[in-house]
Amino acid sequence: MTNPLLDDWTTPYEMPPFDRIEDDDFAPALDAALEEARANVAAMAGNTEAPSFANTIEALERADETLGRVLSVFYNLAGADSNPEREALSRDFSPKLSAYSSEVSMNAELFARIEAVWNTRETLDLSEEQMRLLTLTRRSFVRRGAELEGFARDRLAEVTRRLSSLGVEFGQNLLADERAWFMELAEGDLEGLPDFLVEAARAAGKEKGVDGPAITLSRSLIVPFLQFSPRRDLREQAHAAWTARGANGGETDNRDIATEILALREERAGLLGYDSFAEFKLEPEMAKTPEAVRDLLMKVWEPARAAAEADQIRLTAMMHKDGVNGDLEPWDWRYYSEKRREEEHDLDEAELKPYLQLDRMIEAAMACAHRLFGLEFRRVEVPLYHPDVRAWEVTRDGRHMAVYLGDYFARGSKRSGAWCSAIRSQQKLAGDIRPVVVNVCNFARPAEGRPALLSYDDARTLFHEFGHALHQMLSDVTYESLSGTSVARDFVELPSQLYEHWLEVPEVLSEFATHAQTGEPMPRDLLDRLLAANTYDTGFQTVEYVGSALVDLEFHAGEAPEDPMEEQARILEDIGMPKAVGMRHATPHFAHIFTGDGYSSGYYSYMWSEVMDADAFAAFEEAGGPFDPEIARKLEAHILSAGGVKEAEEAYTDFRGRMPGVEALLKGRGLIDA
Template sequence: MTNPLLAPWNTPFELPPFAEIEDAHFAPAFDAALTEGRAKIAEIAGNPDAPTFANTIEALELGDETLGRVLGTFYGIAGADSNEAREALQREFAPKLSAYSSELTMNRDIRARIKALWEDQNALDDEQKRLLYLYNRNFIRSGADLEGDARDRLTDVKARLAILGTDFTQNLLADEREWFMELGADDLGGLPDFLKEAMKGAAEEQNVDGHVVTLSRSLIVPFLQFSTRRDLREVAYKAWAARGANGGETDNRGIAAETLALRHERAQLLGYKDFAAYKLETEMAGNADNVRDLLMQVWKPARAAALKDQAVLEAMMREDGINGDLQAWDWHHYSERRRKAEHDLDEAELKPYLQLEKMIEASFDCANRLFGLEFAPLDVPMYHEDVRAWEVTRNGKHIAVFIGDYFARGSKRSGAWCMAMRAQKKLGGDTAPHVVNVCNFAKPAPGAAALLSFDDARTLFHEFGHALHQMLSDVRYEAISGTSVARDFVELPSQLYEHWLSVPEVLSKYAVHAETGEAMPKELLDRLLAAQTYDMGFSTVEYVASALVDLAFHEGAPADDVMAKQAEVLEGIGMPAAIEMRHRTPQFAHVFSGDGYSSGYYSYMWSEVMDADAFEAFEEAGDPFDAKLAKSLEENILSAGGSQEADVLYKAFRGRMPDATALLKGRGLYAAE
């Protein structure tokens, strides 16, 4: 029988034929794609003609098209709708992919051809020179110039790291999927109706009568906010904090320690003092000192603000007759009550105005007003019944397919992310991207509206900002397409787009009550916007602490005991006792599920320095939808991908590089400095 992953896709916009694809198709398609890729590598390496950009670099760009198609489909599905078969395939594919990558980057003949091109670039245009630079750098950083035992050892290290990253992710998913806490009628004190409905739906998914709390962020965070049962909050919080550290087969602490040791060895094999030096060499920050300077510049006022808030929350706890220190499972609860008291802002009052459907419409409308994009629903098969798709056009021209997968389920890993199942490129014919946003919002009861918190709505806009970076990409080569940029630059478009959610005219149009259809009252809108920096000390502290631990993990000799190292770093910076890291080490998937954000979790804040400054440009223009600025943003950043260095792209848009002042002001921390 024909494997649908390998046959031509005669589907609308060449989308994967999800209805025809079965798990059994992936392994043979993957093996066939690897065989094809290896044949093309051999063809390029053995080409008797003198190396040219076309017969070497462009040939490499086109050599993995089948593999890219298979993997784009597989990992898109496996991350958002996992099962035992797909998890087994991930474990099988990880070392094979690592080996394939090493075969390419360690190929001496191809390395020689790239060196020859590097020495004579006169005939190349700017985009070709940029791509050649990136290929040359990637081969060097992958160990292409190593010899003997060091060369062989590096290949083994990379293969083992690929396995460890997959194991880390699957262990975390297993812990999140397996834990839940049943709640009886007496356990629902303080919980608003929207949360009870969501917990009832979660109970049905677990085949339990009544209500359950799971480790989905969309359930556990509001439970911690609203539950009046301190004992149950403690149980739920400790389960959330213990993910990946419960002992047994799913414990991630040993995996984290081995990962750090192997990364350090990898860096030293390549001539770097440690992994942070290796990783940060290609980022805007450049080195660990620059990262630490930014983080500590923000840490000091954030910690001061958090400690002031902690004193207020502890006083509230005393009024409830509870002695002892404020604990991590208390913070969300008392902070929510304080927000209600000080800002007259109640999550239960706010949520009916933040319907998922309306927030999707809002994100689309902003993209239309800024960039002229239009979105039309598509009736096409997807990989899960909850997933939807839209055709994206501009002036009648097809731009992309956008796919939205918004609801939490047991088969989906936690968090939110954006990926391109197919990236934009022009080499080999214009290819429009297929871009997916994945979130974990609580699924409503049948017929009811899906309601979001303001943080949920911000997440939706954030991921859609990444999607715009992919959809508006306009480059020749896939290797520099869309989000293929420095890690500490990639969050700029996503975090910048969050700002449009807070534009009053956007909320006044799309924040519509789910039952009455009435727009959010102006006084409620004003209260919402006034409270945007509320509890910012807490959120900044939990983030910066995670970023500092990540950095410390990758500087110097690796830690044998990762939890002891985590504790050492937190003690050294004076971490408030009532606040935990946003991502404790055993569940720090950003850092340990792969190399993406290792030594790079600071990237969100580095990008925030730019996004705060970039949105100031629109504020200075007096119009959040200023057409000239929107055009400049698209041309210089969103469409440019990695075609130039990140600082060059940013300065082309803004005229200069920013400092942290706008960030501190935006977080309400400037006065606390």
């Protein structure tokens, strides 16, 4: 029997044949793909022809195409629809893939050929994109240890393998904790909860196999519960479970894993000649140094903390007026903040939410993409990995641009959060390959037959991830290593955060924010109140984010802490973290930085990109408005289609003519006067 992962895919748009793929197919497919990749690398390294860009750099680009195809399918499933078999496969695959990566990066003959091409680069008449690929390929090899010898070389390979396994373990422990906990609610516990939350809780209880409603650790369920439940004891219980993820003791406890990860990262950086892991990690990013990151974060921290502390005083007074004595606690903030928002802006989430239907917000995101970039979206029937997933063909002027998949609802098999990934990335080296892009979210599932309703934060998340998807869909480069979101980590959030701004455009909400029962558009008065409250509670939101980013930075900027939990407490005390706020992601569930290296020393990236996104949207406002065609053309040409062909700062300057300062960010968050 043939393996569907290794066969030619004759499905529409050459989609993965999800209807034929079984979990038992992955291990043999991986082994075959690794064998093929190793053979390709060996042939390159042993090539007797003189090294050239084509037979070395381009050949390396294509060496592991089959491996990439197998892994893109597997890791999409492992994140969005996991099961015990896939979790076991993840643990098995991790050391194998790490070993392969080390073999390639430390292959002396292969690196010698790369060096030969590098040393003659000025004579090769390379295009800008080819020169960029050469530069990044060589840099990647050096940063993965190609210049090391002896013990250092062997030890780096061991450290890399162990880090890979620990990251998988951390993520699986977190998913296990999120999947295991839920809080059943009696009918009396529903008092004060809006209808949309009661319906979502009943749907969650059904999924968990209980007769009544339940609150789970899905953000789209637990956050509104903390906003609306008048039962302080239940809020405290739910908040405690949410913040204890990864720190419950037993087999799923992540605290020792975090300690080991930080120590191994420090060792890895030392082996490569860096003073700290943060210095190593930040070198290729826009920020370049830990000092630059710290400077940005502290410029934002001071006004944000002042705003949060002022809000804390106001919310504490509201709580005392309710007859609850003592300090405002973290499980109180959202409840009293929601009350305050209703008082000050006459804005009630329960009034707002029926206007934010999931299907209409998807339409809104796609309609904006059409007006800005001429993209058309058409629902299609193709093999998919779960019944929740929807598929669209994306075209422009009749040309196929991408397949877009949307996987929107929370379920026990899906890790928390929201993300964008590509099952296939755009490239031209192997033909005109167009991408297959996936947006994954964790919105509360509605009761059967009812429309899914989003909070405004949910709708912003949808637009955010769609911005990442556009970065993939509009990519137009030759080499996959440079395509789509293959850019500096502190630049990759620019397209996503920029796209959030179109949700705030009044004409977009006027057209697509329609009531789930009546179909009527959002009343202008409600729309005005919503937009007027756009910066409401940004002190809280900014403090919980920046606190997490500073902990991440300090964890990696010096010696690895022997006890990360003690170090976390020390850092938060030093910066004066308001007691009632806390970190957005505490260490045991800080998946961004511990499930892999992606955002380690890099959680600041969202804020670094926000400095640019506020300025980038201002370019539209300064021109003909949010849909100005010339600015949209420049955005696509210099950022969305260009991938990583240029350094991020150069790409942004090509678009905007200059780099912005932090003031636009502070004004956008309402932390200084506009």
